[in-house]
Amino acid sequence: QVQLQESGPGLVKPSEPLSLTCAVSDYSISSGNYWGWIRQPPGKGLEWIGSIYLSGSTYYNPSLKSRVTMSVDTSKNQFSLKLSFVTAADTAVYYCARVNQRVDTALDHIPTYFDYWGQGTLVTVSS
């Protein structure tokens, strides 16, 4: 059973960067999956932030692309999210997840749905 655990500051000041890490256990990141971040503002729905492959290949939501950086650290079996220049609108529960994938006709690995999720961590943007 794949387990994921988010960690990072629960409070971030406006205009500062938000940095979160997702530790993966009982599964090796090097096995070759995509890994993703999803967020949920309080009382609202889910928003996909981005997905990253073992190789570092990324897909980002265009609405956040200019502010998002994701990375993978295989030595620590974890991956990370950085969101720069945050505002109150970035206040949300942030989830990390393993992303299932399919192979397309060009033999590229395409991220699909989210099969294992972390418990989520609330990040509040406030001065």
Next chain:
Amino acid sequence: ERVMTQSPATLSVSPGERATLSCRASQSVSSNLAWYQQKPGQAPRLLIYDASIRATGIPARFSGGGSGTEFTLTISVLQSEDFAVYYCQQYNNWPRTFGQGTKVEIK
């Protein structure tokens, strides 16, 4: 961007009854659709992928159907633990998008 619209926003059902939730895509997403269940204070849980395949460990009372732009999630006999919010998600196009959710509440 594929906009996913779920209906109804809230569904009031009695335990033991059948619940049918809808998810509509603004343009075709083929069968590249997943359903998730979320209970208060918990992370979403994958129920269905590829529109109709139950994820590992998901009871048979959950079933998914549809393709293209119209999808349904059916819970055949509602159990007390099924009262939750349900989200659909398409993975046919970028960006990946979710519906706004349907809350299944006790009638």
